Amino acid sequence: MSETILNKVAESGLITLNLEDYFPKEEVIVFDLKEYLFMELILKEKDFRAALQQTDWEKYRNKHVAITCSADAVIPMWAHMLVAAYLEPVTASFFFGNEMDIIRQVIQKNIDAINGAEYTDKRVVIKGCGEVPVPESAYVSITGKLRPYAKSIMYGEPCSTVPIYKKKS
Helix, strand or coil, X not given: CCCCCCCXXXXXXXXXXXXXXXXXXXXXXXXXXXXXXXXXXXXXXXXXXXXHHHXXXXXXXXXXXXXXXXXXCCCCXXXXXXXXXXXXXXXXXXXXXXXXXXXXXXXXHHHHCCCHHHHCCCEEEEECCCCCCCCHHHHHHHHHHHCCCCCEEEEEECCEEEEEEECCC
16 A cells, blocks of 8 residues: 655745745846055045046946945045946945945845735745855844734745744634
8 A cells, every 4th residue: 555745845835935045146246445545555535536537337237336445545425425326327236335235235125025915824934055155144034024914934944944933812
């Protein structure tokens, strides 16, 4: 007599969310102000403005750009704003910070776009292991996003989860 093998995970009604799906799809690159400084130390306004005008902004088209300065220099706030003004028409997005900062920002933006109501009374597993390390901030954010709606939130894999939240009946 043959026994039917049941996939209890598939029948459980669990929804698995992989936070890797919320990573930037476009390339992430860094705009380093250091390259625009005199002796990598001093920002001269006239030279800075001229250099920005000569920059090929097309290389930033449809990319996520992290605006930073890797030199230990005092950069006036308007310099960051000026770079942002040049980047705005061509980039997918831009933020102040390093490459990981922009990845966090894009993930957050993508999580913010989730319609939490779609998870009303659902059992959700936030995938724990993957190909790319997911920042802790994404796990915190998705928990806050789903808690008002989900019946339960778990961490890990459907076959082995850690309970995070369960709505009281």
